[in-house]
Amino acid sequence: MDTEPHPPPTRRCDGVSRRDFLHLGALAPLGLSLAGALRLRAQSAPNTARAQACILIWLDGGPSHLDTFDLKPDAPSEVRSPFKDIATSIPGLRICEHLPRTAPLMRHVALIRSVTHELGNHDTGTRFLLTGHRPTPALDYPSLGSVVARLRTSDSPMPPYIAIPNDAVGGDSNAARSGYLPGAYSAFSIGKDPSKVQDLHPPPGITFERNEHRRLMLAKMDRFSREVEEGPATRNRDAFYEQAYRLIGSAEAKNAFALGQESGAVRERYGSSRIGSGCLLARRLVEAGSRFVTVVDSGWDTHQQIARELPDSRFPGSGKLPSLDRAYSALIDDLRQRGLLDSTLVVLMGEFGRTPKLNALGGRDHWPRAGFACLAGGGVQGGRVIGATNPFGEFPVDRPVTPPDLAFTLLQLLGIDPSRELTTPDGRPMKLLSEGSFIHEVA
Amino acid sequence: MPPAVFLQNPIRASRRHSHQPTPFSTRQHPRGLFSLSLRERVGVRAARSTPRSSVHGPNTCPIFWKTIPSPLLALLLGALSLPALAEPPPFATGILPILTKAGCNTGGCHGAATGQGGFRLSLLGYDPDEDYLRITREHAGRRIDPDRPEESLFLRKPARQLDHEGGRRLPADSEEYRIVRDWIARGAPRGPADLRVEAIEVQPNDLLLPGKGQTAPLRVTARLSNGQVQDVTRLALYTSNDDAVADVSKQGVITSAGPGLTSIMIRYSGQVSAARIAIPYSGPRPTRFLGSDHFIDTHIGAELQRLHLEPSAPSSTATFLRRVSLDLIGRLPSPDEVRAFQQAGDSPERRRQWIDALLERPEWADYWTLQLADLLLLGGKGSNDTAIRRYHAWLRDQVASHTPLNQLVRSLIIAQGNIREVGPANFLTLANDPRDLSEHVGRMFLGTRVACARCHTHPSDRWTQEDYHRFAAYFARVGRSGDVIQVRQRGEVDHPKTGQPMEPKPLGASRPQSANSADNEPAADRRLELADWLTSGENPLFARSLVNRVWKHCFGRGLVEPVDDLRPTNPATHPALLDALARDFAAHRFDLHHLLRTITTSETYQLGSTATPSNRLDDRLFSHAYVRELPAPVFLDAVVQVTGVPHRFEGQPEDLHAVQLVGPQVPSVSLDVLGRCQREGPCDTPGQGGGGLARTLHLIQGATLQDKLSGGIVDRLIATQASDAAIVAELYLSALTRPAEPEETTEWTSLLGTAADRRAAVQDLLWALLNSREFGFNH
Numbered sequence A: 001m002d003t004e005p006h007p008p009p010t011r012r013c014d015g016v017s018r019r020d021f022l023h024l025g026a027l028a029p030l031g032l033s034l035a036g037a038l039r040l041r042a043q044s045a046p047n048t049a050r051a052q053a054c055i056l057i058w059l060d061g062g063p064s065h066l067d068t069f070d071l072k073p074d075a076p077s078e079v080r081s082p083f084k085d086i087a088t089s090i091p092g093l094r095i096c097e098h099l100p101r102t103a104p105l106m107r108h109v110a111l112i113r114s115v116t117h118e119l120g121n122h123d124t125g126t127r128f129l130l131t132g133h134r135p136t137p138a139l140d141y142p143s144l145g146s147v148v149a150r151l152r153t154s155d156s157p158m159p160p161y162i163a164i165p166n167d168a169v170g171g172d173s174n175a176a177r178s179g180y181l182p183g184a185y186s187a188f189s190i191g192k193d194p195s196k197v198q199d200l201h202p203p204p205g206i207t208f209e210r211n212e213h214r215r216l217m218l219a220k221m222d223r224f225s226r227e228v229e230e231g232p233a234t235r236n237r238d239a240f241y242e243q244a245y246r247l248i249g250s251a252e253a254k255n256a257f258a259l260g261q262e263s264g265a266v267r268e269r270y271g272s273s274r275i276g277s278g279c280l281l282a283r284r285l286v287e288a289g290s291r292f293v294t295v296v297d298s299g300w301d302t303h304q305q306i307a308r309e310l311p312d313s314r315f316p317g318s319g320k321l322p323s324l325d326r327a328y329s330a331l332i333d334d335l336r337q338r339g340l341l342d343s344t345l346v347v348l349m350g351e352f353g354r355t356p357k358l359n360a361l362g363g364r365d366h367w368p369r370a371g372f373a374c375l376a377g378g379g380v381q382g383g384r385v386i387g388a389t390n391p392f393g394e395f396p397v398d399r400p401v402t403p404p405d406l407a408f409t410l411l412q413l414l415g416i417d418p419s420r421e422l423t424t425p426d427g428r429p430m431k432l433l434s435e436g437s438f439i440h441e442v443a
Numbered sequence B: 001m002p003p004a005v006f007l008q009n010p011i012r013a014s015r016r017h018s019h020q021p022t023p024f025s026t027r028q029h030p031r032g033l034f035s036l037s038l039r040e041r042v043g044v045r046a047a048r049s050t051p052r053s054s055v056h057g058p059n060t061c062p063i064f065w066k067t068i069p070s071p072l073l074a075l076l077l078g079a080l081s082l083p084a085l086a087e088p089p090p091f092a093t094g095i096l097p098i099l100t101k102a103g104c105n106t107g108g109c110h111g112a113a114t115g116q117g118g119f120r121l122s123l124l125g126y127d128p129d130e131d132y133l134r135i136t137r138e139h140a141g142r143r144i145d146p147d148r149p150e151e152s153l154f155l156r157k158p159a160r161q162l163d164h165e166g167g168r169r170l171p172a173d174s175e176e177y178r179i180v181r182d183w184i185a186r187g188a189p190r191g192p193a194d195l196r197v198e199a200i201e202v203q204p205n206d207l208l209l210p211g212k213g214q215t216a217p218l219r220v221t222a223r224l225s226n227g228q229v230q231d232v233t234r235l236a237l238y239t240s241n242d243d244a245v246a247d248v249s250k251q252g253v254i255t256s257a258g259p260g261l262t263s264i265m266i267r268y269s270g271q272v273s274a275a276r277i278a279i280p281y282s283g284p285r286p287t288r289f290l291g292s293d294h295f296i297d298t299h300i301g302a303e304l305q306r307l308h309l310e311p312s313a314p315s316s317t318a319t320f321l322r323r324v325s326l327d328l329i330g331r332l333p334s335p336d337e338v339r340a341f342q343q344a345g346d347s348p349e350r351r352r353q354w355i356d357a358l359l360e361r362p363e364w365a366d367y368w369t370l371q372l373a374d375l376l377l378l379g380g381k382g383s384n385d386t387a388i389r390r391y392h393a394w395l396r397d398q399v400a401s402h403t404p405l406n407q408l409v410r411s412l413i414i415a416q417g418n419i420r421e422v423g424p425a426n427f428l429t430l431a432n433d434p435r436d437l438s439e440h441v442g443r444m445f446l447g448t449r450v451a452c453a454r455c456h457t458h459p460s461d462r463w464t465q466e467d468y469h470r471f472a473a474y475f476a477r478v479g480r481s482g483d484v485i486q487v488r489q490r491g492e493v494d495h496p497k498t499g500q501p502m503e504p505k506p507l508g509a510s511r512p513q514s515a516n517s518a519d520n521e522p523a524a525d526r527r528l529e530l531a532d533w534l535t536s537g538e539n540p541l542f543a544r545s546l547v548n549r550v551w552k553h554c555f556g557r558g559l560v561e562p563v564d565d566l567r568p569t570n571p572a573t574h575p576a577l578l579d580a581l582a583r584d585f586a587a588h589r590f591d592l593h594h595l596l597r598t599i600t601t602s603e604t605y606q607l608g609s610t611a612t613p614s615n616r617l618d619d620r621l622f623s624h625a626y627v628r629e630l631p632a633p634v635f636l637d638a639v640v641q642v643t644g645v646p647h648r649f650e651g652q653p654e655d656l657h658a659v660q661l662v663g664p665q666v667p668s669v670s671l672d673v674l675g676r677c678q679r680e681g682p683c684d685t686p687g688q689g690g691g692g693l694a695r696t697l698h699l700i701q702g703a704t705l706q707d708k709l710s711g712g713i714v715d716r717l718i719a720t721q722a723s724d725a726a727i728v729a730e731l732y733l734s735a736l737t738r739p740a741e742p743e744e745t746t747e748w749t750s751l752l753g754t755a756a757d758r759r760a761a762v763q764d765l766l767w768a769l770l771n772s773r774e775f776g777f778n779h
Helices: A018-030 A034-041 A102-106 A122-130 A144-151 A206-225 A231-248 A252-258 A264-270 A274-288 A320-337 A401-411 B010-016 B034-042 B092-099 B128-136 B175-185 B295-306 B316-328 B335-344 B348-359 B362-375 B383-399 B405-414 B423-427 B436-445 B465-475 B527-534 B540-555 B575-587 B593-599 B631-643 B669-674 B692-701 B712-719 B724-734 B740-755 B758-771
Strands: A051-061 A085-087 A094-096 A108-115 A161-164 A292-297 A344-349 A371-376 A385-386 A396-398 A421-423 A427-431 B197-202 B207-208 B215-217 B219-224 B228-232 B238-242 B246-248 B252-255 B258-268 B271-279 B479-483 B485-489
Touching: A018 B527, A034 A421, A034 B238, A034 B758, A051 A144, A051 A274, A051 A320, A094 B740, A102 A108, A102 A320, A108 A401, A122 A401, A144 A161, A144 A292, A144 A401, A206 A231, A206 B740, A206 B758, A252 A274, A264 A320, A264 B335, A274 A320, A274 A344, A274 B238, A292 A320, A320 A344, A344 A401, A385 B631, A385 B712, A401 B128, A401 B465, B092 B128, B092 B175, B128 B271, B197 B258, B197 B271, B219 B258, B219 B335, B238 B246, B246 B258, B295 B575, B316 B335, B316 B348, B316 B362, B316 B593, B335 B724, B348 B593, B362 B383, B383 B405, B383 B423, B405 B423, B405 B479, B405 B527, B405 B540, B423 B479, B436 B527, B540 B575, B540 B593, B575 B593, B631 B669, B631 B712, B631 B724, B692 B758, B712 B724, B712 B758, B724 B740, B724 B758, B740 B758
Parallel strands: A051 A292, A051 A344, A108 A385, A161 A292, B207 B271
Antiparallel strands: A085 A094, A108 A371, A344 A371, A421 A427, B197 B219, B215 B252, B219 B228, B238 B258, B246 B252, B258 B271, B479 B485
């Protein structure tokens, strides 16, 4: 068991008191930065997991398994996808025709076709998938990204957990947020345009020195003030200032956000879509030391006109599936060519699958009983297909995989023991996961 | 290329499950295609189309899907163990509760929408008729065998005499097993068709345990529709709302775990109740009392005594002025106002006058229009700019002219006409489906999440599917044609199971006898009856939910949290206070001014935020003021106020405040990154959207602050050649509503005095103030 004594209210969440923070701030000119001091404290056993980081491509809204990775070409027309299936690099495995670039890469991917649960609302389903816990009103569980940020500490000035464009997933639920962990472990939401992350550099006319001078003034001012009682809100606020200054102070870290440094050819490979730029930025961020990057692709709640919406029928080659295909395949290939795939776990999934029967509007509604997930890199054995649904894609007929199983597997691949305990703000020990087991077929 | 590795055998696997019904045999498997079958069966027969009526409404459903851990009922069943010759137990009240207690019908097991292993039960037994048919009739009755009851599949599976994925639920040597077996042996009778549980009662329902590790048993009785009263303690389901305070066993025995206040949720046969549990903090009984005879202070003070929490000292004059201004009008007090108040001297009477004056300011109407607009999701999904502006203007008029809140809500519910001309008619554009609309109404004005009951009885509230659809039926005839909201002659909401059109009925109340007979409106408009019931002084939920929201606005935490989840199983921290506030609010014509005055003049509201050693850990009993981050638009307006430099919003007049914006359709990068309510969904929990590291980077280096450090107050202070001390004093008073302390004055005057660039130094000081903790929080 690994408990962390919860800091009394006068201490900061990381065990450094406010006074220490200010004291250290004052020492910064002598070369001992706060980040450095924190690093000294964060001495932990070396992590031997192959996966050093995770990129989660989140298909927000619930991607249709039947029109992507689990087509049922022999099913009646009410169920069958309007799309054809194509061969992949795995003999016998066929996926959607609108994923032609992904098909040859399936030998690097473990495809799970039997993800199943029973929460058919966007918010509850998303919470289940992203926290590994069934949501309850009693306790907000931290997202996997926050858990990774908390437990896979690094000495990088990069924010450990980043969301592109933001962490408002599942109908703006708290699914991707820090839950009972301090807010400091929530994601850095980089904003709408991945190619223009705002506010990383001093405003025009403000030198680095003046910025630094202001920082010292602020620290002093906060120390004088006795009006605001310490609490979770103020501790979060302080942690964000600390993170911000760590990032501001590192040219390398800021550089990681500069998509403009990539060649036109590379940007073209990923595609100019949001998800394309997002995946490319995710690669740069992981390369620079971030631990968990979520790329959110919204618009998968396809209640209508799947045939027209998923590939955009007006502009051949565009639309959700072609953009995903381009971005996902480029990311896997790029990571592989850079020798990063082995240390980067790439997960592709959404909150649930969609109804087997096409509805009257040519769409599909929510269907949590069956869905898919693709795992690649980070120690995952590619070229595998795990589980299967029945001939109508209704429910798993073999090897059902639950959201806790996925969470368990993801944490373990990242070198985090899912039976570990964390402490809630009121001092209660909580296991990272209360159910689930490792999907042994992936490794 | 690696070989294919298919890690399962679909043929073998599907054979194993060959008794699974096919997806289209709705006869056997009516929920096989859950949302489809519902869509087909619910059939809202309104004249308009319902393009995206999935089963999932706009609201959250806080369902306790959690599988109940493997239960082993070791004890006998008290009142339910009947002598062998007595009547066999009726299914609904004698057998079904055993299945529920054993966990057979949870969402993770047979209670799932598609069942489990080919056997489906209603979630937590909400539908006894259907369950009875499935157990005794489905698959030609092969689940039970009255001639050889022990051989019944229905017993061999849960006794684990046959393979059962759910494990051993009814051990063959248990009393429950015996009851079920005897019931089968006697022909598995249905019992009286309409027998049901009408109410449950728990004793004690309000309990103080003096320390950790103490235990106390609960006793639960059920009143049946035939008048019979049963002890159901051993068959009720118990859930602790916070097991860090108190845990509860399957037998209903409470064990205290740590100081604080929580409640135990109790469920039995579709009825719910709760017991409140308090464990005092470790310190001595407080010596300081809340002195006033204000009813808020009486209630809060009594709980502080009971839980051994010392109230903090009253707030300083400056803190009070800042807090109450921010809460009532969303603005900082100006330096002149603060100086005037200080000169006249502080007193409870002067504070009351200050509150009264704030309530009369036009900014009050702006700010409370914003609060209501956020609640109503005004303009969140709107595309018609003219209509939204009309709606906003109407809302502000209502607020400014002190329209009682019940009348305001009434106008929204019954509005009709062109949305470009009739402001409140825009309320009806929130959703096209009457069920979605009724869910919005439930969440906004009753503080209740009815969405769960769309598909099954609400697992932690008392709403049934019938309640839900009868409530939704009030909106069945509201139609939209282009920009016009109108009432149609036809349109029904059908019950998803029976397909019968539902008569409208209020939630948790019987239908009024002579609905709206005195009204001049066309009698066909069902909404009049809804509006009458909803906004009447007798409605227990309407006033409570509004009062709770306003309380949360003023204290940072509701008496009930979450504020849209008022239900018997989620009681208030101070139930009697919530009731008293609601009664007082209704008695004063639902006057928002009266409510705000009542709250802000209490000693509780005016307590300081500095914790004492005894109350440091308290976060829900209001022993001290809880610090809160300024909401995005208030923060931005405060920056403008302090710097004296306006913030321009695209296409808006120059002097418009952020709180005056019609809605999020006015683009503003600043407000987005600061985290404004986007009004696409509930904004009851602050800090969604923006915030965090992005917000912090923006405050440190972004344009919102940087652009306001030139011009305005900086220019004025430089131009008037104010002294260093005067500059520090002015900036502190303006940003923090208090004078600088001597050490602050010393530090910053020396900095200004030695600065090479005096203007830059003033800018930097102002920048630091706007980034400071104290500025960013309401404390």
